[in-house]
Amino acid sequence: MAVTGSFAGKLALITGVEASGIGQGIARELARQGATVVAHYPFSPDGADALIQEVEANGGRAGKVHGDLTNVETCLRVVDEAADFLGGLDILVNNAGITEKVPFLKVTSELFDKVYNVNIRSHYFCTQQAVRWMNQRGGGAILNLASIHASGGIPNFSVYASTKTAIVAFTRELATELVPQRIRVNAVAPGHIEVPRHFAAPSYSTELGSTFAPWGRVGTPTDVARAAAFLLSDAADFITGQVLFVDGGISTKLAVDAPPLERV
Amino acid sequence: MPEQSLSGKLALVTGAGNGTGRAIANELAHQGAGVVLHDFADAPNLEALNATIDAIVGNGGRAALVLGDLTQVADCYRIVDEAATFLGGLDILVNHAEIAEAKALPDVSPADFEQVLNTNMRGTFFVAQQAVRWMEERGSGSIVNIGSVVSFAGIPNHSLYAVTKGAIVGFTRQLAVELIPSNIRVNAVAPGYVNDNDTDTYAPAQNSWGRIGKPEDVARMVAFLASPAAEFINGQMHYVDGGLTSRVALYPPLVNTQELTQQQ
Numbered sequence: 001m002a003v004t005g006s007f008a009g010k011l012a013l014i015t016g017v018e019a020s021g022i023g024q025g026i027a028r029e030l031a032r033q034g035a036t037v038v039a040h041y042p043f044s045p046d047g048a049d050a051l052i053q054e055v056e057a058n059g060g061r062a063g064k065v066h067g068d069l070t071n072v073e074t075c076l077r078v079v080d081e082a083a084d085f086l087g088g089l090d091i092l093v094n095n096a097g098i099t100e101k102v103p104f105l106k107v108t109s110e111l112f113d114k115v116y117n118v119n120i121r122s123h124y125f126c127t128q129q130a131v132r133w134m135n136q137r138g139g140g141a142i143l144n145l146a147s148i149h150a151s152g153g154i155p156n157f158s159v160y161a162s163t164k165t166a167i168v169a170f171t172r173e174l175a176t177e178l179v180p181q182r183i184r185v186n187a188v189a190p191g192h193i194e195v196p197r198h199f200a201a202p203s204y205s206t207e208l209g210s211t212f213a214p215w216g217r218v219g220t221p222t223d224v225a226r227a228a229a230f231l232l233s234d235a236a237d238f239i240t241g242q243v244l245f246v247d248g249g250i251s252t253k254l255a256v257d258a259p260p261l262e263r264v
Numbered sequence: 265m266p267e268q269s270l271s272g273k274l275a276l277v278t279g280a281g282n283g284t285g286r287a288i289a290n291e292l293a294h295q296g297a298g299v300v301l302h303d304f305a306d307a308p309n310l311e312a313l314n315a316t317i318d319a320i321v322g323n324g325g326r327a328a329l330v331l332g333d334l335t336q337v338a339d340c341y342r343i344v345d346e347a348a349t350f351l352g353g354l355d356i357l358v359n360h361a362e363i364a365e366a367k368a369l370p371d372v373s374p375a376d377f378e379q380v381l382n383t384n385m386r387g388t389f390f391v392a393q394q395a396v397r398w399m400e401e402r403g404s405g406s407i408v409n410i411g412s413v414v415s416f417a418g419i420p421n422h423s424l425y426a427v428t429k430g431a432i433v434g435f436t437r438q439l440a441v442e443l444i445p446s447n448i449r450v451n452a453v454a455p456g457y458v459n460d461n462d463t464d465t466y467a468p469a470q471n472s473w474g475r476i477g478k479p480e481d482v483a484r485m486v487a488f489l490a491s492p493a494a495e496f497i498n499g500q501m502h503y504v505d506g507g508l509t510s511r512v513a514l515y516p517p518l519v520n521t522q523e524l525t526q527q528q
Contacts, residue, residue, distance in 0.1 A: 104443070105396060124423070149438070153442065162435035165431055169427060
């Protein structure tokens with residue numbers, strides 16, 4: 001395959017790529033548009049391997065790097081290994097993240113640290129190292145994964161919601177700080193994107209999930225991937241520090257018809 | 265005697281050592297609340313704190329001091345328990361303690377990250393968690409977190425501080441929704457440039473309103489949000505910034521970031 005598309009010649013690292021889900025979707029989309037990609041994976045290499053196989057079948061090149069991003073040294077190593085494979089770095093997608101649904105009074109410091117270390121600290125230090133590589137290339141683009149939890153409260157997500165809103169402020173701050181380096185920093189905030197883990201809840205069905213968004217369907221990793229690719233591409237050269245909600249209208253709807261929360 | 269809107273209320277103010285913290289404690293006491301003032305374990309402002317407490321007691325109020333390290337969850341719990349034991353319960357929590365430090369992205373070490381995140385966010389989280397246990401015994405409560413204009417828009421070299429203050433925004437909205445059944449309101453105050461450390465850190469030109477914020481500007485908003493007068497206000501971020509965040513930054517750069525943090 002001739003390498004064409006808006007990402008021809010671009011070198012990208014996507015963290016937290018699993019067999020399905022948003023990270024896999026973004027990696028495939030960037031590769032489809034011509035980027036050389038490295039998929040970081042935290043657990044099983046199956047997702048990264050499937051991606052590499054598909055990219056190579058289309059005549060492209062892709063790599064994988066393993067690591068537990070709760071460790072700062074691992075963050076730096078993951079970025080370095082990716083950049084070594086790619087021969088530099090233009091794009092970082094901070095996709096790695098975990099969700100925990102726990103009532104406020106039941107949250108332990110261990111759980112708090114676990115979620116913060118993946119959702120915030122790994123973004124922070126992967127970015128720090130990626131910027132060093134991007135400076136050598138004279139610029140770059142960073143995409144962080146926020147969430148609709150950054151736009152409003154949903155009970156029992158006190159740790160997750162605060163990490164995702166931290167991402168929003170981090171995105172805006174870094175966008176201003178990295179202007180001299182010509183590095184753009186944006187975020188996508190997915191709404192209800194249907195992934196296999198949703199079906200772990202016995203009451204979940206696609207039919208139910210389709211009622212969550214005003215738009216009347218569940219989101220797919222491809223929905224997020226297309227928005228991500230746009231923000232990372234040169235077409236978005238004047239866009240920095242922004243959060244793009246990919247949520248079928250959830251965050252723009254006032255929760256006036258929500259069932260009341262019962263008082264004790 | 266004027267009406268005291270916080271008469272009989274019991275309040276804990278963390279990070280009460282600096283100018284704004286003391287002003288918050290003073291205002292709550294002035295409006296009739298019993299207050300416990302917290303400061304960091306090394307008590308950097310012990311003299312000023314004791315003078316504040318003496319003045320409140322001298323005016324017929326109740327006040328006491330508790331020291332503790334907010335990076336330690338056990339200490340967070342102890343601080344709240346000691347405060348509530350002294351007061352005989354807890355109605356109001358003001359999460360004011362923070363570390364505000366300017367540092368460029370490449371210079372932030374993992375140790376810096378831990379220290380600032382654990383003080384500004386994890387400390388806030390677990391102080392609030394323990395406070396909620398006490399408030400539920402009283403049947404209601406009001407929590408006021410301290411945010412910052414940096415969660416609204418970026419200021420170069422504040423990436424770590426922005427992370428923590430963005431997290432405060434999500435935490436505030438999230439908790440406001442989650443604690444409705446417990447009859448506990450959660451709001452936040454976001455100060456702009458305030459000369460709060462008993463020094464004139466900032467120059468008047470840095471604020472649209474033509475003057476720099478005073479600790480009392482912040483304290484009055486905190487007291488209002490804590491009071492029954494704000495009973496229908498929940499989950500909101502209230503800027504006390506002389507219009508700083510309302511003004512779009514569409515002008516040639518007048519000051520560089522160095523000058524922003526320089527003394528007058």
